Structures are given as structure tokens and as C-alpha cells.
Amino acid sequence: MLRKILSVVLMLGLTACAGGNRFVLLEDEDGSVGAITVENTAGAQTLESPGVAIKVAGAGTAPGRPQEISQQEIDETWGTTIGASPRKPRTFILYFIIGSDRLTEESRAQLPEILDSIKEFPAAEVSVVGHTDRIGGERRNAQLALQRAEAIRRLLIAEGLEPELIEVDSHGESNPLIETADEVAEPRNRRVEVTVQ
Amino acid sequence: MKNPHRAKSAIAGLSLGLGLAVAALTGWVTPAAAQQQEVALVKVVDGEAFAQRAEQRAQLGVGEAIYAMDVIETAQGSVGLTFKDGTRISIGPNSRVQFTEFVFVPAEGRLSFIVELFRGTMQYISGVIAKLSPDAVKVKTPVATVAVRGTRFLAEVAGD
Numbered sequence: 001m002l003r004k005i006l007s008v009v010l011m012l013g014l015t016a017c018a019g020g021n022r023f024v025l026l027e028d029e030d031g032s033v034g035a036i037t038v039e040n041t042a043g044a045q046t047l048e049s050p051g052v053a054i055k056v057a058g059a060g061t062a063p064g065r066p067q068e069i070s071q072q073e074i075d076e077t078w079g080t081t082i083g084a085s086p087r088k089p090r091t092f093i094l095y096f097i098i099g100s101d102r103l104t105e106e107s108r109a110q111l112p113e114i115l116d117s118i119k120e121f122p123a124a125e126v127s128v129v130g131h132t133d134r135i136g137g138e139r140r141n142a143q144l145a146l147q148r149a150e151a152i153r154r155l156l157i158a159e160g161l162e163p164e165l166i167e168v169d170s171h172g173e174s175n176p177l178i179e180t181a182d183e184v185a186e187p188r189n190r191r192v193e194v195t196v197q
Numbered sequence: 198m199k200n201p202h203r204a205k206s207a208i209a210g211l212s213l214g215l216g217l218a219v220a221a222l223t224g225w226v227t228p229a230a231a232q233q234q235e236v237a238l239v240k241v242v243d244g245e246a247f248a249q250r251a252e253q254r255a256q257l258g259v260g261e262a263i264y265a266m267d268v269i270e271t272a273q274g275s276v277g278l279t280f281k282d283g284t285r286i287s288i289g290p291n292s293r294v295q296f297t298e299f300v301f302v303p304a305e306g307r308l309s310f311i312v313e314l315f316r317g318t319m320q321y322i323s324g325v326i327a328k329l330s331p332d333a334v335k336v337k338t339p340v341a342t343v344a345v346r347g348t349r350f351l352a353e354v355a356g357d
Binding site for chain 2: 008020021022023024025026027028029033034035036037038039047056058059061063074077078080081082083084085086087088089121123125127168195197
């Protein structure tokens with residue numbers, strides 16, 4: 001009987017060593033670190049530092065203590081997986097002349113860079129979201145933001161981008177980069193955000 | 198012309214004003230709509246990867262759409278997906294993953310992303326959903342559930 005129990009324990013131990021169920025927190029590409037909490041009915045563990053792993057033996061066993069994991073171990077198990085990760089989406093911010101859907105000089109000069117970036121993405125998708133500052137009424141600004149987004153959409157199509165790749169939206173005055181009181185002019189909020197992914 | 202309280206309560210400053218228009222574009226996740234809702238595009242394929250969709254099994258190529266409830270399967274191959282909110286998930290060999298729920302309507306604060314990793318390996322890199330709603334993202338596995346607070350992480354599941 002004891003032998004039987006021992007061999008079961010041994011088997012469980014071996015399974016755990018072979019990897020099994022593991023969760024590893026990594027640094028984001030921008031260097032920041034978030035957190036993950038691994039939880040089941042038997043317990044929970046939170047990971048907050050990068051390069052640390054948690055093992056979980058089974059659904060009824062509490063997640064193990066966080067333990068360091070080497071780059072070599074990460075590469076052995078996840079090298080192929082990490083290799084298949086898509087390119088990081090890129091966001092461009094284009095600014096407009098007050099009350100208009102005309103780009104500022106500097107922003108107009110940025111268009112070629114956006115077009116180049118789109119070419120770098122396999123099966124590229126482009127989202128174009130218009131924004132305003134808080135000069136003028138809310139409804140008028142929702143329209144103006146949409147006009148701005150549409151103007152960028154037309155420019156991108158004129159440069160040869162396929163219309164079906166572009167999704168247009170308006171956030172009006174409600175999603176400012178810089179918080180202001182109502183009726184305050186803020187050039188940095190008069191913008192269209194173009195995200196390429 | 199908007200009162201400051203409302204502006205503050207808008208989630209991460211995102212619009213409430215055009216919520217309906219956004220909802221119309223993005224679509225509700227109802228059981229009927231879930232089959233049709235496009236949630237991601239295939240960006241990288243190395244070897245072979247498949248999507249099980251209703252009764253059909255499709256081999257995946259770059260540029261192909263992934264729908265809510267799709268089950269992605271690999272044997273030797275691996276595959277990389279970019280979701281509508283910019284989340285990126287790559288899946289390694291011998292894996293089986295399902296995207297159970299994907300709701301991305303930031304203007305209404307409706308955000309949710311549930312991934313089920315039945316076996317194999319994956320890398321998750323957070324997108325806008327995790328940024329706006331830290332409790333909205335869950336990766337479920339047979340042994341534990343992972344709650345994600347805006348980050349990049351790896352998972353390996355022995356599975357069946």
C-alpha cells in the first residue's frame with residue numbers, strides 16, 4: 001500500500017518536472033510589467049515580476065509558489081510560440097487646424113510614414129478615429145470629428161490604400177488627450193488617431 | 198458642451214456620445230451573432246493551423262478572419278493573431294485554443310475577452326480591452342484561470 005502511494009507521488013512529481021502547466025509573466029515590449037493571477041478552487045497566486053513562473057499540478061491543487069525561470073527554459077518551451085507573435089500595432093496622431101478638417105502642415109508631412117508603416121503589416125487593418133477639442137457644441141463636435149476621420153480616410157484612399165481595410169469612427173470631444181474645461185481651445189485634442197495593425 | 202462629471206465618468210475618456218453607432222458597427226454578442234462576429238485576423242502562420250468553426254474545419258492562412266467561438270488547433274505548426282482591440286495571441290504547436298467571448302465596445306464600457314487554452318502553449322500580449330478594463334480579460338485552462346492585468350505572459354497546458 002505504502003509502495004503504491006509512493007509510486008503515485010513519484011509519478012506526479014515527474015509529471016510536474018516535465019513542465020506540464022506553467023504560467024510565466026514577461027515584460028511588455030515597452031518595458032512595463034503588469035500582473036497575472038493564477039487561480040483555481042484550491043488557491044491563487046499572483047505574479048508581479050517578470051521572468052517568474054507558476055506551476056499548477058492539477059485543477060484540485062493550489063498553484064505553486066512563483067519561481068524564477070531561465071531564458072533558456074522559456075525558449076525551449078515557448079520559442080516557436082513567441083516566434084509566431086504578430087507585429088505590434090502602431091498609432092499615429094494627426095492634428096488639425098481649428099474648426100476645420102484640414103491637417104496642420106506637420107501632420108500632412110506625416111502621411112507618407114503612415115503609408116510606409118501599413119506596408120510593413122501582413123493583412124494590415126487601419127482604424128481612423130476623429131476627435132475635437134471642446135470649443136463648440138457636443139453634437140457639432142461629433143460631426144467635426146467624423147469629418148476629420150473621413151478626410152483622413154479619403155487621403156489614405158487617394159494614396160492607394162484599399163477602402164475596405166479602413167474603419168472610421170468619431171469620438172467627438174469626449175476622448176481628449178488633454179483634459180480641459182468646456183469651450184477651451186486645445187490644439188492637441190484636435191486630432192485623428194490612426195492605428196495600423 | 199458636456200458636464201464635467203459625465204466627461205470624467207466616461208471610461209478612460211472614451212466616447213459615450215456615439216455609443217450606438219459603435220455598437221451597430223461592432224455588433225452584440227448573442228449566441229446567434231457569435232458565429233458571425235469577426236474578432237481577429239491571422240497575421241502569422243508557420244506550418245499548418247486550423248480553425249474549427251461549427252461543423253467546418255478550415256486551414257488558416259495570413260489575412261483570414263477568426264470568429265468568436267472558433268477553436269484553433271495546431272499540430273506541428275504555430276499561428277499568430279491580432280484582435281480588433283490590438284490584443285495579440287500566438288499559439289504554439291500541439292495546441293487547442295478557443296475564443297469564447299470577445300466584446301469590444303469601448304464607447305459603452307462593454308469590454309470582455311475570454312480565452313480557453315485546452316492544451317499547448319500560447320503567448321498573450323494585451324490590447325485596449327485589458328488597458329481600459331483590467332478585470333475584463335480571462336484565460337481559462339483545465340487547471341486554473343488566469344486573470345490578466347495589462348501585460349504579456351506565457352502559458353503552457355499539458356491538457357488531455
